[in-house]
Every structure is written in C-alpha cells, then in structure tokens.
Amino acid sequence: MTVTRRRMLGLGGGLAAALALRDPAEAEAGDVVEVTMAGTGDGSRVWFDPIGIRIRPGQVIRWINRDPGNAHTSTAYHPSAFDRPRRVPEGAAGWNSGYLLPGEAYEVMLSVPGVYDYYCIPHEHAGMVGRIVVGAADPAGRPGGGLPEAALRAFPSVGEIMARGIVRRG
Template sequence: MDATGLSRRKLLGVGASALTVSFAGCMGGGGDGDDDIPENTVIVGPDNRFVFEPDSLTVSPGTEVTWEWESDTHNIVVQSQPDGASWEGTEGGETNTFNTGYVYSYTFETPGTYEYDCAPHRQQGMVGEIIVEE
C-alpha cells in the first residue's frame, strides 16, 4: 500500500472505472454531432459531404420528417416503400435538385421501411431510410 492508503489494485480499478465512463460518451447517443439536429429532422449534405444525417431514422405512424439542405445539388428519390404508401420524394424526380436552405417535409403514415437516395450522389453512397414502426 502506498502513502495514501490505496492499494495498487484498488487504484487500477478506479482508473478503469473512470476510463469506462470517459468512453461511454463515444459509444453513441451523445457527442456524435447529432445533438444539434432537431427531432425527426434529416440534414442533407452536411459539411459538403454526400450523406443524409442521420442515414436511418425510426418514427411512429403520423410523424412528419423534415429534411434540411446544408449543401447544393441534392434531391430525395424514393427507391422502395411499403405496399399502400405513396411517398414520392422531392418534386421533379431524379433530375431536379435543390440547394442550401431548401426544406422538404413528409408525414409518414404507413408502417414499414422507406429507402431513398440522392440521385446525383447515389454512386457516392448518399442513401437513407425511414423506418415507420407502430
């Protein structure tokens, strides 16, 4: 035992606990930049990256989801949706794009998975999904 009355083993245990708590914030939830995104909002092209953030969002039926453009030349093209759903994505199809500041919203009613992408950046992996669960 050292002069403080702590054994080496106890001191290592305290250090390991502190390390676990320190890493807990890195494991998801907080600290990943999503804290500033309003609930049920998807950021389109943040930091000029070809991504939707978050790329997957789970909501209840009747929830309005909003997409906010933070960079240029993006759209939302629906690739698949549940039977009975009628989501069309942004107007104009694959060739019409929108720029920074554009806001698009849609209320999802039919349960299931909705997959979408940005047509100009599909090859770069700019894809997303909305999961509607009861």
C-alpha cells in the same frame, strides 16, 4: 417561491435540450423529425444525417439542405419516381423533393408502417441514401438488388435502426 428571470431561462433551456436529445421514435405523431443533407467543403463526400431513423406513423420527416456546395434531392425508391424498384411499404406513396438548393427544405408525412429507403438523385452512386422505419419492422432487413453497390453498402440495417432509434452517419 419567487421565480426569477434566471430560473425561468434555465428551465426553458433545459426543456429545449431535453426535446433536442430525445429519441425521434418517442416523439408524438405529427412531430417533425429533421434529416440534414450535407457534404464536405470540396464536394468529395455527401450524406444524409441521420442515415437511419425510426419514427411513429404520422410523423413528418423534413430534409434540409445544409450543404453550401451542392443541390440534393430526397427521392423514395418507388416506381412512381423514375421507375425505380419499390423499397417502401405496399400502399405507401413515393416522393421526390426535386432539387433542393442550400437552405431549402422538403417535408413528407409517413403513415404506413414499414421500411422506407430513399436516395439523392445526383449522389446515389456516391452512397447518399437513407432508411426510415415507421413503427415496427422485421429486423431481418430488405432484399438487395437493383441499386448501385455504394448505395446498398451505405444503408444501416433495419435491426440497428430498431435497436438504436437513430443511426448517424459513419
């Protein structure tokens, strides 16, 4: 069988599409999973997409600011980041990307299994938060408290993330 250029391009496109559509939790440890920082043109709404994601221990999360009108952060709920309540597993380090301008990115490798909650410093009160489940987690979720009401309402449930693998914004 002769492989034509058209057939080769078709196979390559199919492979790219399959990789783009697979469940992030099925990716290999070390693979990078992308979370977009976004907002409306007038800046009235901001969000992470996906807002909830399940990954394997050792995978890398990359946040990319695709919002042309705002700077954003990815900051773990962790005492090391502005003395915030711990909402990451015991033994897991916190992180703070600092302000990312449009087009900038930040990466973290998560290895400790459990639930990681994070937020955008300037937009937490607008509900710009996200949740990552690494490995398996109790679908009953997390205790509330100590966070703005808009942030608490925005988190997808751990059970939904465990069932779906990825939860896109609303």
